[in-house]
Amino acid sequence: MILRLTLLAALISTSALASPETDRWDKHKAAVTITRDDFGIPHIKGKTDADAVFGMIYAQAEDDFNRVETNFINAQGRLAETEGESAIWRDLRMKLFIDPAELKAQYVASPAWLKSLCTAWADALNAYLASHSAVKPRVITRFEPWMALSFSEGSIGGDIESINLGKLESFYTGQAVKLTAVELGSELLEPAGSNGMALAPSRSTSGDALLLINPHTSFYFRSEAKVESGQGLDAYGASTWGQFFVYQGFNRNTGWMHTSSGVDNIDEFALTVEKKGGKYHYLHGTNWRPLAEKSITVPYRAADGSMKSRSFTTWRSHHGPVIRAENGKWIAVALMHRPVAALEQSFLRTKTTDLASYLKVATRRANSSNATLFASSKGEIAYLHPQFVPIRDAKFDWRKPVDGSDPATDWQGEHSLDQLPSVMNPGSGFAFNVNNWPWTAAGPDSPKQAAFAKYMDAAGENPRGPNALRLLSGDRKFDLSALLTTAYDPFLQGFADTIPPLVKAWDALADGPQKVRLAAPVAALKAWDYRASETSIPTSLAMLWGDDMVKRFGPVAKLDEEAIVPYLASAKVPDAERLAALDAAVGKLAGDFGGWDVPWGHINRFQRLTANINQSYDDKLPSTPIGFASGNWGSLASFGARQREGTKRWYGDYGNSFVAVVRFGKDGPEARAVHAGGLSSNPASPHFRDQAERYRTHDFRKVYFTDAQLQGHVEKMYRPGE
Incomplete structure (x- = not known):
């Protein structure tokens, strides 16, 4: 009896697995080879493009399924389902543009060759999950072909991510905008x-x-x-x-x-909005147009692990969705x-x-x-x-919101490639x-x-x-x-512009304790050729000095709409502040590393400890010195490093x-x-x-x-x- 039940279960299981989907998996698998070279890099061969896509995505899942899934969780506005309430505004921003129903319709209408690639993409991820039961997706337990359209361009930060999350949150909550240090200008992210x-x-x-x-x-x-x-x-x-x-x-x-x-091809439009007949309208020319309303629900994982949701009424003009309020106007954004x-x-x-x-x-x-x-x-x-550039009236300053009630601000088609x-x-x-x-x-x-x-x-x-x-x-x-x-x-043009005024300020400084205290560091900077290296002491001095100068003057430069390096090189910066920042840098080097004369490679490090997307860092564990520096100061080879929680060294x-x-x-x-x-x-x-x-x-x-x-x-x- 037990044997019969076992055989019956096996037959049912086999029948359940046999499907057009699993047939496709098997055909792709038979038509694909993955060859790993001596650095682990996959070389994928497939009979068709769809086969190659299947093999490519299967290999990606083998190497880092977490990052594959996370990118599409983010692209579909579903981060809060795993990361909790703090991700609601990021999800809402994506959902203003990414609508599964619309993407499904676009997938159905897309060319047959593209549909075959999207299907192979989903097949690869589903086949991988079926054969790797130990891998537990955070949100997406089944991939569908249309999902490939939610993330189709490849940039590290797409156009949608240019929308300010703090201001979006403020629009819906009425709370004051919470600006980050980067938004204030007191901290520079790596470009x-x-x-x-x-x-x-x-x-x-x-x-x-x-x-x-x-x-x-x-x-x-x-x-x-x-x-x-x-x-x-x-x-x-x-x-x-x-x-x-x-x-x-x-x-x-x-x-x-x-x-x-x-290129400036993302534009904001200030809308004059009034409520008429219980619905919001916006002025365009002499006409009041109704704002299209749409309810968007954002599910999120609560602190106790249960699933909850928040719903938002969103509005859209012919320019695009409303993303914030400013000076009594609603601001809509237009982008590709x-x-x-x-x-x-x-x-x-x-x-x-x-x-x-x-x-x-x-x-x-x-x-x-x-x-x-x-x-x-x-x-x-x-x-x-970039090939997408709308045609606009050049009399307007498109770096700032333009008057959305003026029809002259409407986009007038697109520039051709030869324009x-x-x-x-x-x-x-x-x-x-x-x-x-x-x-x-x-x-x-x-x-x-x-x-x-x-x-x-x-x-x-x-x-x-x-x-x-x-x-x-x-x-x-x-x-x-x-x-x-x-x-x-290794030449750092940013310091070639900003260090000479610092040296000049020290030269003009009257004799006294600060003059003596900074004599040796300034001598090192005077002799520097502005080239970064692992052994360079002036690079360490300059990087910490520059970091302090950004904290002091970044917000002012941002308000003046000036780039930070030209601002720091200008006469707008008092000499006393230049010298005070060097004093602070020398003091920090001494406090963190025992002296001001520290080679850059001792501070600037590469370290990889975990598989986590957000890495952790530890001064007590092995790391690798890096001689190049931040692109903010002109380093062509960019290494964006800073101190991390609990570290004195800077990790990139x-x-x-x-x-x-x-x-x-x-x-x-x-x-x-x-x-x-x-x-x-x-x-x-x-x-x-x-x-x-x-x-x-x-x-x-x-x-x-x-x-x-x-x-x-x-x-x-x-x-x-x-």
């Missing part, structure tokens, strides 16, 4: 962005185009993989966890590096939200063969926040401006962007600022810009090693993450790369921090792009689920 450089054959020792891929992100934000299919996919590079396209990387013929742009087009563009550009095909993909104009540095095996190079400040195949032989303006992107062949509307750039210059331009100008020729050296050039968690240099040879690409720490999130894996020393010394590993290059470097080969 969100990246570096990209493209060199033409005329500037290359080999006669081939070269490309620097240097994203600045939070560490471990992206995976790394080679993805190949029988339908022409053949790409290598970094993919944001959970996304099925190589976001920053290269294929056999083209390479693409995205940098956060200063094209999930299908963005996902199409993100995937299709990985299969381009030259600049013309890349530009054809870009005609979807669904890349809003990123400039692109491009290079190809044909020797083409380019700086490409953007891009540059292709410049005579200078180089193109670059380091999150600065485009007006120096190709030296003398750059776009001319006077020819374009002011809203084409709102970022202006930054300390990295002049440094990069200095390094690339002239007629010097580069190979991969020289490009790598350039990418890590943002900046250089995945970095690569590529040569587009006629016989295929040659590339070198490094990944912060290592690819795996498992502390027990040999690939958890096997690249930490390479990250420190810039000893990039060779990228195995072809089967021949991979030969002899295989750790294991398997099919998903094996």
Whole structure:
């Protein structure tokens, strides 16, 4: 009897598993191989693009399912379901734009080829969970194809995340806005962005185009993989966890590096609002239009573990949703939200063969926040401006909310690609962007600022810009090693601008205790060449001095709408304050490290202890010295570090993450790369921090792009689920 029941249970179980879904899983598994190289990096091969997507996402889940799920929890506005009430406002912000019903409808209407990729994406994650019962999702227990459309662009902070959470909360609660130290200006975050450089054959020792891929992100934000299919996919590079396209990387013929742009294409509109007949209306011209109302419910996990929810009535104008109130007006925001087009563009550009095909993909104009540095095996190079730029009346200052009741402020369509400040195949032989303006992107062949509307750039210059331009100008020729050296050039332009006024202030100081106390530190700064290194004592002095100066003058500079470095270099800063900040820095160095003459590498450290998204740090545990510094002060190689809870040393968690240099040879690409720490999130894996020393010394590993290059470097080969 027991045997019969056991057999019956087995038959029922088999029948339950047999389904169109599991049939798809099995077909994908049979058509996919995953080869892990000696750094644990997956090389995925599939018969079709959908097979390759299945293998790519399955491998990502193996390496860090938590980050995959978390990205899509956040993208769908479901963080509060796991992180509690504090995440309600982040979720509400996402839900103002992300509506599952709308995404499902867009998925159904999307092209068949894209639907097949979205289905393979969901299949991979569901198959992974089915075969890894020990992995417990925090929120999403089943992935559906439409979900891929909720996070389709790849940036570390999308356009939606530009909306201020404190002001959104204030609008719905009536409580005063709680500004953070960063919002006040008294603390600098590491600049969100990246570096990209493209060199033409005329500037290359080999006669081939070269490309620097240097994203600045939070560490471990992206995976790394080679993805190949029988339908022409053949790409290598970094993919944001959970996304099925190589976001920053290269294929056999083209390479693409995205940098956060200063283009002004997110606009705010001040609405004149009145309640009429029990409903809110807003003035547009001489007409009162009804604000569209929508109730949004945000579930959240309460402190006792139970699930609760809060509901909000939200309003939307023809410009976009209302996100805050200001000076008696309601503020609506307009930004790009094209999930299908963005996902199409993100995937299709990985299969381009030259600049013309890349530009054809870009005609979807669904890349809003990123400039692109491009290079190809044909020797083409380019700086490409973000493709989504609304046409607006130039008489308005679009950096601030405009009058939404004035029809003249309405968007008037979009600029075509040939109306953007891009540059292709410049005579200078180089193109670059380091999150600065485009007006120096190709030296003398750059776009001319006077020819374009002011809203084409709102970022202006930054300390990295002049440094990069200095390094690339002239007629010097580069190979991969020289490009790598350039990418890590240690010159800190921000301190070259701000330290001389400090030295001058000390020179003018009357004899006395402060003059004596600061004599040796100032002498060290006087002799400094403004280059960071592990052994540099002046770098330590400058970094702590700069940190103190930001606390003193950051809020004032922010109110004056001035960039912090030019402000600190200006005569607006009293000499006494410059010297007081140096006194404070010297005192802090002595208090934390026993003296002011501390090498930068003793303070500035890389440490990876856990698989947690939010890392913990400990001065008593092993860490690695890092010689480069913050991009805020002009370091091209960015390492955003600060003291953590309970530490005296500064630990980095943002900046250089995945970095690569590529040569587009006629016989295929040659590339070198490094990944912060290592690819795996498992502390027990040999690939958890096997690249930490390479990250420190810039000893990039060779990228195995072809089967021949991979030969002899295989750790294991398997099919998903094996």
